[in-house]
Amino acid sequence: MKALLTTVAVVGLLSGPALAEDKIVVEFGYPYSHLFDVTYERILPKFYAENPNIEIKFRATYESYEDGTNTILREAVAGNLPDVTMQGLNRQAILVEKGIARSLEPFIAEEAAFEKDGYHKAMLDLGTFENQVYGLPFSVSLPVGYYNMDVLKAGGIDKLPQTWDEVVAACETMQANGVRNPVFWGWNITGNWFLQALMWTQEKPTVEGTKVSLDSAEALTSLETMKKIFRGCEMQNLEWKAALSSFSAGEIGMMFWSTSALGAVERSQGDFELKTGPFPGIEGTPKGLPAGGNSAMLVSTSEDPAELEAAWKWLKFITSGEGAADVARTTGYMPPNKAANEIILADFYQQNPNKQTAVDQLPLLREWQAYPGDNGLAITQVIYDGIEGIVVGDHDDMTELQEELSEEVGDLLN
Amino acid sequence: MPRSFAHIWFVAPAVVLMIVILIAPILVAATLSFTDYSLGNTTADWIGWKNYDRIVSRSSFQKMFVATFTYVAVVVPLAVGLGLGAALLINSLQRFGDFYKTIYFLPVMAALLAMAIVWEFTLHPTVGLVNETLAMSCGTALEAIPFFAQGCARNFPLWLGDKDYAIWTVAFIGVWQGFGFNMVLYLAGLTSVPRELYHAAEMDGARSGWERFRLVTWPMLGPTTVFVVTITCIRSFQVFDTVEAFYPQGGGPSKSVYVMMFAIFEKGIQQNLMGLGSAVTIIFLVFVLFLTLIQRWLIERRVHYA
Numbered sequence: 001m002k003a004l005l006t007t008v009a010v011v012g013l014l015s016g017p018a019l020a021e022d023k024i025v026v027e028f029g030y031p032y033s034h035l036f037d038v039t040y041e042r043i044l045p046k047f048y049a050e051n052p053n054i055e056i057k058f059r060a061t062y063e064s065y066e067d068g069t070n071t072i073l074r075e076a077v078a079g080n081l082p083d084v085t086m087q088g089l090n091r092q093a094i095l096v097e098k099g100i101a102r103s104l105e106p107f108i109a110e111e112a113a114f115e116k117d118g119y120h121k122a123m124l125d126l127g128t129f130e131n132q133v134y135g136l137p138f139s140v141s142l143p144v145g146y147y148n149m150d151v152l153k154a155g156g157i158d159k160l161p162q163t164w165d166e167v168v169a170a171c172e173t174m175q176a177n178g179v180r181n182p183v184f185w186g187w188n189i190t191g192n193w194f195l196q197a198l199m200w201t202q203e204k205p206t207v208e209g210t211k212v213s214l215d216s217a218e219a220l221t222s223l224e225t226m227k228k229i230f231r232g233c234e235m236q237n238l239e240w241k242a243a244l245s246s247f248s249a250g251e252i253g254m255m256f257w258s259t260s261a262l263g264a265v266e267r268s269q270g271d272f273e274l275k276t277g278p279f280p281g282i283e284g285t286p287k288g289l290p291a292g293g294n295s296a297m298l299v300s301t302s303e304d305p306a307e308l309e310a311a312w313k314w315l316k317f318i319t320s321g322e323g324a325a326d327v328a329r330t331t332g333y334m335p336p337n338k339a340a341n342e343i344i345l346a347d348f349y350q351q352n353p354n355k356q357t358a359v360d361q362l363p364l365l366r367e368w369q370a371y372p373g374d375n376g377l378a379i380t381q382v383i384y385d386g387i388e389g390i391v392v393g394d395h396d397d398m399t400e401l402q403e404e405l406s407e408e409v410g411d412l413l414n
Numbered sequence: 415m416p417r418s419f420a421h422i423w424f425v426a427p428a429v430v431l432m433i434v435i436l437i438a439p440i441l442v443a444a445t446l447s448f449t450d451y452s453l454g455n456t457t458a459d460w461i462g463w464k465n466y467d468r469i470v471s472r473s474s475f476q477k478m479f480v481a482t483f484t485y486v487a488v489v490v491p492l493a494v495g496l497g498l499g500a501a502l503l504i505n506s507l508q509r510f511g512d513f514y515k516t517i518y519f520l521p522v523m524a525a526l527l528a529m530a531i532v533w534e535f536t537l538h539p540t541v542g543l544v545n546e547t548l549a550m551s552c553g554t555a556l557e558a559i560p561f562f563a564q565g566c567a568r569n570f571p572l573w574l575g576d577k578d579y580a581i582w583t584v585a586f587i588g589v590w591q592g593f594g595f596n597m598v599l600y601l602a603g604l605t606s607v608p609r610e611l612y613h614a615a616e617m618d619g620a621r622s623g624w625e626r627f628r629l630v631t632w633p634m635l636g637p638t639t640v641f642v643v644t645i646t647c648i649r650s651f652q653v654f655d656t657v658e659a660f661y662p663q664g665g666g667p668s669k670s671v672y673v674m675m676f677a678i679f680e681k682g683i684q685q686n687l688m689g690l691g692s693a694v695t696i697i698f699l700v701f702v703l704f705l706t707l708i709q710r711w712l713i714e715r716r717v718h719y720a
Contacts, residue, residue, distance in 0.1 A: 063662060064662075064663075066684065067684070070453075070683065070684060070685075070686060073453050073686060074453060074683075077453060098455075180568055180569055181540070181569070188663070234568075236539065236569070236572055236575065237572060237575040237576065237577075237667055238539060238572070238575055239574065239575060239660075239661075242534075242538055242539060242575075245538070245541065246538075246539070246540050246541065249540070249541050251540050251541075374450075374452035374455065374686070374687070375685075375687070377684065377685040377686065378681075378685045378687060381663070381664065381680070381685065384663060384664055385474065385664060385669060388664065388667065388668060389668060391667075392576075392577045392667045392668045394577075394668050
């Protein structure tokens with residue numbers, strides 16, 4: 001037994017440093033494989049060409065942003081954190097609060113021309129806590145409308161709707177003309193994003209300080225708007241992946257979703273004309289819209305400067321220059337980086353007008369807010385359940401639902 | 415005779431293992447269920463019965479009990495009944511018995527999570543196989559039936575997305591997946607029924623197949639049935655993978671498929687609320703223990719062990 005252990009130890013000693021000398025391994029986790037697999041497949045060869053001595057090891061992808069945050073929290077307890085992780089823009093705060101994410105300031109200080117690399121100030125702010133940058137934005141999205149022009153024409157609609165009232169009116173016309181499935185409205189997107197979209201449309205933050213503003217008049221208007229869309233359009237309760245595939249198959253006329261899925265939808269799109277349009281408003285155009293997307297955070301527990309340097313190189317590569325440009329090329333996301341947006345992608349948006357819609361909406365960009373406290377994820381779920389209740393017909397009285405939700409959420413905030 | 419401690423050494427490994435991997439975790443969960451521990455926090459507060467109070471009063475947990483018991487009440491009788499039926503039919507075959515055995519056993523062997531993805535495609539509301547097949551009836555005489563008329567006019571049911579269908583669809587998949595296993599158990603049970611009993615029964619006037627089943631087969635299968643029902647019950651209580659695959663967020667439309675295992679997963683793993691998750695776990699354990707005890711007591715009184 002002792003001999004065996006010795007052998008194991010010797011082999012370990014021999015192979016360990018030998019491997020480490022060859023390549024520095026950076027462990028990396030990211031969400032939504034159906035969106036980002038293609039992106040990283042394109043970035044990786046370019047990164048290896050520049051950094052032959054670094055190896056990027058991909059961990060199992062996170063199913064969603066919530067799953068990503070939880071995985072990191074669990075890994076922090078278990079002590080096997082990756083080096084770099086991609087986290088939803090609204091989930092960065094919790095990792096900073098719990099001391100898991102590392103400040104990027106020491107690395108930024110060593111970069112000579114960092115500001116010139118052109119990170120959008122507004123987007124950089126999303127990852128800044130107490131004047132320290134913790135997360136570099138990687139991909140940013142906004143909600144948009146996807147329109148199947150063939151279905152719209154068959155349904156007798158030739159103008160894209162600008163408000164939700166027009167959407168509902170369009171639904172009624174289309175249904176009268178035999179379109180069965182006029183609309184899918186992405187209420188079930190991660191982090192109550194669409195509720196926040198309706199709130200920001202009215203210039204009202206969903207989270208104010210430590211309070212969730214569900215008891216406000218704006219929240220009631222948001223719920224009433226949702227009810228109007230769901231009932232007026234007789235929207236089916238589709239699971240979002242099923243909805244995306246139905247839309248790609250050409251069965252849904254209008255889909256309201258994040259611009260992020262544009263790449264995936266175009267890849268699997270059937271034979272029809274696809275157009276994107278700006279996210280409709282309640283009265284006129286929206287006054288603001290929540291930023292979706294994710295940012296890169298350094299969560300390495302390593303103290304080895306070489307490893308941290310390698311992790312930083314990867315983090316910087318994917319969020320700037322060519323790496324960031326590939327985000328726009330492969331998905332519907334916008335790169336967070338002016339350099340990527342304006343120089344590398346100069347004529348890209350002219351060739352891809354559908355991807356231009358979200359860029360046009362950039363001035364509306366607002367924060368995607370997370371609910372405070374340990375119960376943050378539970379609150380997301382409570383609101384999700386409430387909205388689902390409108391879709392499936394459990395709730396008809398929005399005032400009552402509003403009271404119920406504020407009460408339950410208030411209970412979870414204590 | 416010198417006192418020997420050998421017996422302690424013989425039982426010690428089993429006892430130690432039982433304490434370490436069974437009793438201790440349950441005690442830890444029981445302790446956590448009285449705290450508000452959240453994953454990643456360094457401390458937790460003792461909050462007494464508050465977690466249990468929430469479970470009793472919140473509507474989502476009431477839906478959890480409804481979903482769990484509906485699932486168990488549907489799946490257990492059907493999976494046991496179909497298992498027995500299939501076993502009897504296969505047993506009566508001269509040829510092709512192995513062929514049918516393989517077919518019925520296939521769903522048991524396949525990973526339920528993988529199968530759930532296949533079902534998700536099959537049950538897709540518009541491009542899925544099920545609704546495409548149903549749509550073929552449009553324009554035929556079948557349209558006289560209200561169900562088809564409605565389906566043709568607008569759309570056939572969203573099997574997974576409609577709160578009136580979701581739990582039944584998931585229960586159907588549970589039956590589909592589970593009855594093959596019961597069939598194998600019953601087939602084994604059937605081989606142990608002595609032929610002579612059938613001959614004796616026939617001499618005593620049990621001429622019809624039903625009489626022979628009622629008087630000989632069913633009583634002789636008693637021990638098998640106890641085992642089959644217990645194991646199916648526990649497996650039904652433990653259903654999780656289909657729910658997680660179909661409804662990773664929220665447990666189905668209007669929480670109609672929010673089964674206990676999924677609630678534990680959602681609270682403890684998805685939302686990091688270890689305290690609340692532990693409380694559901696403890697309730698789950700108490701339920702399963704209670705049911706198993708009742709079941710053994712009820713059935714064993716009437717089972718004849720040959």
